[in-house]
Amino acid sequence: MRFEVYRYNPDTDAKPYMQAFDLEVERGMMLRDALLKIKEQDESFAFRHSCGEGVCGSDGVNVNGSNRLACITPVAELKAPVVVRPFPGRPVIRDLVVDMSDFYRQYQAVEPWLKRKEPVPEQESLQTPAQRARLDGLWECIMCGCCSTSCPSFWWNPDKFLGPQALLTAWRFLADSRDQGEEERLDALDGPYKLFRCHTIMNCVEACPKHLNPTEAIGHIRNLMLKKSV
Amino acid sequence: MTLIRKNFDVLIIGAGGAGLNAAVQLADADLRVAVVSKVFPTRSHTVAAQGGVNAALGNVDEDQWHWHMFDTVKGSDYLGDQDAIEFMCREAIPTVYELEHNGVPFSRLENGRIYQRPFGGQSRNFGKEQASRTCAAADRTGHAILHTLYQRNLKARSHFFTEYFAIDLLQDEEGGVTGALVMNIASGEPMLLNARATLLATGGCGQVFRTTSNAHINTGDGMAMALRAGIPLQDMEFFQFHPTGVAGRGMLITEASRGEGGYLINSEGERFMERYAPSAKDLASRDVVARAIVTEVREGRGCGPKGDHVLLKVDHLGEETVAKRLPGIRETSKIFVGIDPAFEPIPVYPTAHYVMGGIPSDRFGRVVAPARHGPEEVVPGLYAAGECACVSVHGANRLGGNSLLDILVFGRLSGLDILDYLREHPRHRQTDSASEEKAMARFRRFDQEGEGIAVAELRAELQKVMEDHAGVFRTDEIMREGLEKMRDIRERLDEVRLHDRSRTFNTARVEAFELENLVDVGMSIITSALHRQESRGAHSRPDYPDRDDRNWMRHSLYFREDDHLDYKPVRTRPLSVDSFPPKERVY
Numbered sequence A: 001m002r003f004e005v006y007r008y009n010p011d012t013d014a015k016p017y018m019q020a021f022d023l024e025v026e027r028g029m030m031l032r033d034a035l036l037k038i039k040e041q042d043e044s045f046a047f048r049h050s051c052g053e054g055v056c057g058s059d060g061v062n063v064n065g066s067n068r069l070a071c072i073t074p075v076a077e078l079k080a081p082v083v084v085r086p087f088p089g090r091p092v093i094r095d096l097v098v099d100m101s102d103f104y105r106q107y108q109a110v111e112p113w114l115k116r117k118e119p120v121p122e123q124e125s126l127q128t129p130a131q132r133a134r135l136d137g138l139w140e141c142i143m144c145g146c147c148s149t150s151c152p153s154f155w156w157n158p159d160k161f162l163g164p165q166a167l168l169t170a171w172r173f174l175a176d177s178r179d180q181g182e183e184e185r186l187d188a189l190d191g192p193y194k195l196f197r198c199h200t201i202m203n204c205v206e207a208c209p210k211h212l213n214p215t216e217a218i219g220h221i222r223n224l225m226l227k228k229s230v
Numbered sequence B: 001m002t003l004i005r006k007n008f009d010v011l012i013i014g015a016g017g018a019g020l021n022a023a024v025q026l027a028d029a030d031l032r033v034a035v036v037s038k039v040f041p042t043r044s045h046t047v048a049a050q051g052g053v054n055a056a057l058g059n060v061d062e063d064q065w066h067w068h069m070f071d072t073v074k075g076s077d078y079l080g081d082q083d084a085i086e087f088m089c090r091e092a093i094p095t096v097y098e099l100e101h102n103g104v105p106f107s108r109l110e111n112g113r114i115y116q117r118p119f120g121g122q123s124r125n126f127g128k129e130q131a132s133r134t135c136a137a138a139d140r141t142g143h144a145i146l147h148t149l150y151q152r153n154l155k156a157r158s159h160f161f162t163e164y165f166a167i168d169l170l171q172d173e174e175g176g177v178t179g180a181l182v183m184n185i186a187s188g189e190p191m192l193l194n195a196r197a198t199l200l201a202t203g204g205c206g207q208v209f210r211t212t213s214n215a216h217i218n219t220g221d222g223m224a225m226a227l228r229a230g231i232p233l234q235d236m237e238f239f240q241f242h243p244t245g246v247a248g249r250g251m252l253i254t255e256a257s258r259g260e261g262g263y264l265i266n267s268e269g270e271r272f273m274e275r276y277a278p279s280a281k282d283l284a285s286r287d288v289v290a291r292a293i294v295t296e297v298r299e300g301r302g303c304g305p306k307g308d309h310v311l312l313k314v315d316h317l318g319e320e321t322v323a324k325r326l327p328g329i330r331e332t333s334k335i336f337v338g339i340d341p342a343f344e345p346i347p348v349y350p351t352a353h354y355v356m357g358g359i360p361s362d363r364f365g366r367v368v369a370p371a372r373h374g375p376e377e378v379v380p381g382l383y384a385a386g387e388c389a390c391v392s393v394h395g396a397n398r399l400g401g402n403s404l405l406d407i408l409v410f411g412r413l414s415g416l417d418i419l420d421y422l423r424e425h426p427r428h429r430q431t432d433s434a435s436e437e438k439a440m441a442r443f444r445r446f447d448q449e450g451e452g453i454a455v456a457e458l459r460a461e462l463q464k465v466m467e468d469h470a471g472v473f474r475t476d477e478i479m480r481e482g483l484e485k486m487r488d489i490r491e492r493l494d495e496v497r498l499h500d501r502s503r504t505f506n507t508a509r510v511e512a513f514e515l516e517n518l519v520d521v522g523m524s525i526i527t528s529a530l531h532r533q534e535s536r537g538a539h540s541r542p543d544y545p546d547r548d549d550r551n552w553m554r555h556s557l558y559f560r561e562d563d564h565l566d567y568k569p570v571r572t573r574p575l576s577v578d579s580f581p582p583k584e585r586v587y
Helices: A031-041 A101-109 A129-133 A152-156 A163-174 A182-189 A203-207 A214-229 B017-028 B065-075 B082-101 B141-156 B221-228 B286-298 B319-325 B327-337 B402-424 B433-447 B455-469 B476-495 B507-531
Strands: A002-007 A017-022 A060-063 A066-069 A082-085 A092-094 B004-013 B033-037 B159-162 B164-171 B177-184 B190-200 B239-246 B263-265 B310-313 B346-355 B366-371 B374-384 B554-559 B564-569
Touching (some): A002 A031, A031 A082, A182 A214, B004 B402, B017 B402, B065 B082, B141 B402, B164 B433, B190 B402, B221 B507, B239 B286, B374 B402
Parallel strands (some): B033 B159, B190 B374
Antiparallel strands (some): A060 A082, B164 B177, B177 B190
């Protein structure tokens, strides 16, 4: 099977190029296995990866036009030639390795920690199974970046629009019965860019390897804002 | 190339649960904390922990930390230090409450309290009924905890050096630790980080084996750095093989699948654990279950066309329970074996999972090594916590749910102890120039030109040797042969060359450093294993089938210099309760 991978090493290459590799495909092979085979042939090929089972979120890449997690993408699902590129819209450091600083900065910008005004109890704070269930589909985010780097609004305004990942995280805390920072969180999301640059294109939902729904989370935040402003 | 130097109060190497829980204590106290990690913090392997964290909260059934302590001592096959175990089991309770207060999305019981599930090796009343002690966030507890701790550190403004690889520790003339030489992976540039205290929290080393639940990054970096600094590794012969890895691939299927009511069957459809552990059955300790599976397969009762695995059944629990309690392993099974465990059993076989041994440390996280005045003298300025450390709370076998507990309790406690240490040691120690030069020489090692052995080739060979010669069952003959092969690999390490010697994000260079670390750690495992002539916990020798308390109730210490071994006694005196004397270990 033919794989075409994006290559760029700023130390040696004047500009990026695509390089083809023909690989023997084995049963059950994931895209990460294919990238590792390429690396065996050419150790200078760089990409991030670690857990190999879709939980650490290191190996997001753009394959045949979609952002996916290489370690849980079966090669059998892909059409040849398999074209593997770095995430779109991010500065390339080398080969498939991109600079994700903007993405992490936006995550940090939503103050992703529990805000409490009252002192905490001696034991655990109580939360009913129903209250806890509101967090399902939110807390499982692995921060791979597949969503935000497939979002046109994020491509154009990565410094001003928070992007689907950070907004999903914002809602994860707004939805938590233990959080007491609702007002300041909503205030911080106000304005034309941070939240409202989302045009519900829904690329993020398509891209999420964990089947989460950032667009829905963004909708919930908008509804809550509306409710509070009435 | 200009060598950048930076000064911090504290240097933490590793951003998993242990490193982050230490960092937050220190950053909250307004100290200058540098956290160095070779991956973005939430990529650390804590993220992959599934089942949960043990604490005797008693949310489901009555429970006591003293029962938890008994189970842990018994699980350790009496090699764990009872003072540290008592301490960990008591600290478990406030530690879990603190996590909850920090935002961990634990699953909940109807009354709003943290959900707790039964896990292997757990009992009430000192070995009687099954306990439910493992606090869980579905089967993604490590993810929930790691992300929360990272978030907590963002709030505390810890300073992260993300994608920096630690090359070696720096020392003063007396061997005290003064920081580390690190490499910025993106630029390939070195940097000297000086600190008044350094914490190693670099996690495990499962990559020494071919089939493992461990991530690509688990290469024993901190352990190897300690070895090169003249510090021994303790109890490295004790390596846990998790009973239920996905057959042929190695990724983990959590013990929670059995905790929730799943069980194992062989090719005859027999629930074979009933023969090996009549009362605990599938929830016996991990070493017991792993040996049972290997025995079933060796005796011809394996499943599949090659008869090389057994089956794990959870389909009788119903789709709703599987979806609610085991969503992560359901996804993993679907993706990697094309099986939905809600309807079909999962093919499983033991997988290299966890190292009980590590850098010898006390219950405050201080690294201790033999010196003039005894076997446990503190190495000034150096701490270790988490899987890279050996306190020892797991002894010869770790209980499921005690790993997250270990990293959290001792990560936190080392943070707090470092606070005291810094008050008493207000000044930076002076790095010895020889130590700096040695570290820089290692940094330049793979600039060597010419043809040689490829990193991937030697790594594959090492992983195969370790799997074949230091696996679930070990005999003198098998290990002796393995040791020879490992020595040969170590010699050929000198012939390794990189084709790609460029600077920018050179992952080949990082993997070359990691290979060196794996070789050092692999040597410590097989050398310690060969010399321990008994079967205890995860160290199982058909040629010495019994535990030998008279000769071997002691900790091994492996030194890199001359592959020398030393021993020290087990601490059998707890802090406040009576000692649990060694007994026959049955489940």
